Amino acid sequence: MKRRHQRSALALLTAAGTLGIAAPAVAVPAATGTVVTGGTPLNARSGPSATSPRTGAVPNGSAVSIVCRLAGQFISGTVTNTGYWDRLADGSYVSDAYIRRGPGDIPKCPSATRMPAVTGSWMLPVTAGLVSGFRTRQRPTHDGVDLGATRNTAIRSASAGTVIRVVCNVSRGTCDVDGSSSLTGCGWYVEVQHAANVVTRYCHMVRRPSVTVGQTVARGTILGYVGTSGASSGPHLHFEVHVGVPATRANAISPIPFLQARGLTIR
Template identity: 45%
Template sequence: MNQKAVTGAAAGVALILLMFGAIVVLPMSLFAGIASASCVGRGPGVGAGVGAGGDPDSKWNAQQRDHALAIISAGIEQKVPPRGWVIALATAMQESALKMYANDNPAYPRVREISLSLPHDAVGHDHDSVGLFQQRPIEGDGGWGTVKELMTASISATKFYRALMQVDGWQTMPVSEAAQAVQRSAFPDAYAKWETDAKTLAVEIVGADTIEAIGGLGSTFASCGPGSFPAVPPGAEGWVNPMHGTKYDLVSPYGPRGGALHAGVDLSGADIRGKPIYAAADGEVTVAVCNASNGNCNVDGSPSIGGCGWYVDIRHAGGIATRYCHMLERPYVQTGQQVKAGTVIGIVGSSGNSSGPHLHFQIHVGLGSDDYPHNGNAIDPVPFLAAAGAPL
């Protein structure tokens, strides 16, 4: 995210969410020689510098940068030094151009069936290879893992790193040799041409000047919490835009959608992942949980997954409630906590039933003491907040 959290390389922390289901935090002492840094949104997400959300001058689009952040995050989780990130990124650039590949090769019907049913950016047909690293799954003739695992960026990257770390002397090998020791490609010299691009993308995502400036991996991990962001003062009516200060578009309005009620609004933008979400008014937190149907909110969701992911409900005076869905990580508030309007309650992500980073925001009215928010008491947040002096 672009929100500045710290100034100076020796202070604060930067955070990355690993899609494999863990939160990984980079201590800022890790970035020796870096003048400043920001909190890092998770992968797929944004980095400490321009982030994975999209640098207009980058040759990689937002989805490719999301995959790159997932690869870096997996490396951090495995305590792989930055040289390993470069090798992994160069490998994925060569194998897939940082695209998540399905495979439609009719010679491998099970791989074809599964891979095409999973989220993907492109379709290939090289043997039974899938994913960012073109690894061969057990449903075909390979042994890297299941198709689903290999088409999950963080898991496939973790498998790559574990294989790399079994290679004696990989840290001092040329990129092409280290990558080839893992991949055993028919084109062993092809990885070398991606080394510069891999270094450039890695330093963009973590916000360093050079890959050498990142240094080694520290062992102290701590979280960037709500203190990374200033509170927002409410308007005259006591209400706040929950995405105050963030550039976004209202990409899906309240109303019928796909034969059902879309009971809120979706707010999204090119650089929205990891941005702060604010309590829209004073109230009590009644829900702060993960309800993704797959049980894991620490990965990006998909339309095939049910639930809000990490989400928060807040009960306000006058029988009003607000709901904030698809957060990137565990909310910054707890059930029963009293919050003020403008308090940071979490950050934008894509957990649960979600096709990309956004805030799904709902307002519910007419609730009695024992009522709960549901479609029957949801209203359109746009006119409500406009009337309350906090327009979306």
Template identity: 50%
Template sequence: MSLRRPRKALLLVSLVVTLALLCCGGATTVMLLNLLGDDQQSSLNASLGCGKGGAVDPDSKLPRIRNYGADQMRNAAIIINVGSDLQMPPRAWVIAVATAMQESRLVNLGYLGSDNDHDSLGLFQQRPSSGWGTPEQIQDPVYASTKFYEKLKTIDGWEAMSLTRAAQAVQISAYPDAYAKHEPVATQIVNLLADGAANAVGDSVTMVCAAAGQIAASGWTIPVKAEVGSGFRSPERPTHQGVDLIASRYTPIVAAASGVVSVVKCDEDFSGRKSCNVDGYPGKGGCGWMVEIQHAGNVMTRYCHMVQRPFVRENQTVTAGEVIGRVGTSGNSSGPHLHFEVHLNYDRSSAGAVDPVQFMREQGSPLGGEG
């Protein structure tokens, strides 16, 4: 296989298109607000695309994310373009960018003397002594990215793995859990540089926006295919910290993203009772049978009113799309539905709650009939 530079005519959008994309207004991304430069905080709109425009030319003036300079963003663009050239799906781009963020902060590192980790070099800290290539080859970002993707392709089932498991399978790092924290920003870098490609179906090269039930390249999917009923903190229900997804009893509920189950319980009602195996009613109080999952980027999701004991246990690792329970109407409920919440900073309180409709739209997995 040739290690030629990606062909701009086929893979790259022009700077004019990129600047137009950045200036067209629209919803900003919650996870990225504090990372964009001041002049971009209100102009990011990459989430409207699904990667059809290709990646940004690494040699053009690239948009910036705070803490990542011109060379680092150029390296991210090269990683994305190599993945596109190799016909790797956009989920692989997110994994590769996040891996390089952890290994090198997207800096093409040379030999660091006494600070060097063995003979590790380049964007992915690949080691000549482990067969990744010569020092000169590894310090070529195109070569290094190609070798990363080639190894990723050999990992059986990588497409369904959590980002940290997939990255670790390639890297064999001494810190196997370190990659997860970079997933949200890596997702936004891919969206920013590749026309919202992290919103496309993660395991497909067709660059089609993820539809209901499909897992986006961001690693997120909808928990249940259903219309949104009662909304987040509406005038009628200002203390409603999530949204109600109206679905039939026993409809499967899936994990919205990979993570670790942190809570499985029958939530007490206002009278202190744990009576989740019967239908609830308005004013009873409590979430009924419920699950909470902690995800990369300090995000927590909550799933309430299940019809029976959930199928998962605390401290269990789950993957995006894995069935965790079934829709019911236990607890403070007037009929079968899933009450779904999203919390930032692992804050289980109302202070950590954000609008799930907006959050899931920004992950490329819009709730209800959106998209």
């Protein structure tokens, strides 16, 4: 656990940027506490486990506002030994084993905020059902899958990589408004280049994406939020997988078997 706290300055900078993004839901703190690690920063994670993607770090001695808590990985810390993880106002989790706080109950977090499934170095970008498939008979030019996530759901990078495109793509008007099926274009979208020249594309975001071109992202880094900008008739995530750089229609592959081969099932 301790060794994981030590990261490069660049990683911390990236993490701080991620932490700075406000979660869409308004979070009211239930308790406050103080981080006690004995020195190194305490890792903040996207879920209640030391294996969840790291989203930032909180310095030793910092005050934290705790919104709710979830049972997760058991941790032996400097303050106590516990399986509880505290959710902070930005939606990240820290182990309660490193938090000194007064007595009193912290409410259990609602389960609707759970992280998308993760296996190995890949994860689902959102937790949502399939609403339209890849190059179906009805939509032979649909080069991705549509996942029926609600507006403002966080969209997470499906794997580690580098952001290679952040674009507003719409046939007329802007991407900062709801689109329609009379438009063309992906709206606000992001492409991330991963190992082996795999590129993932995330379309129709609700507003300007949360990342910039050239930024290194981890699996699970929030890229932006679900919307319906561009050629879209309602909020959802249009997700594409390409094998080749740049991503083109010719190198698009179906995300479903690609993710299935990595142990991830879109339902």
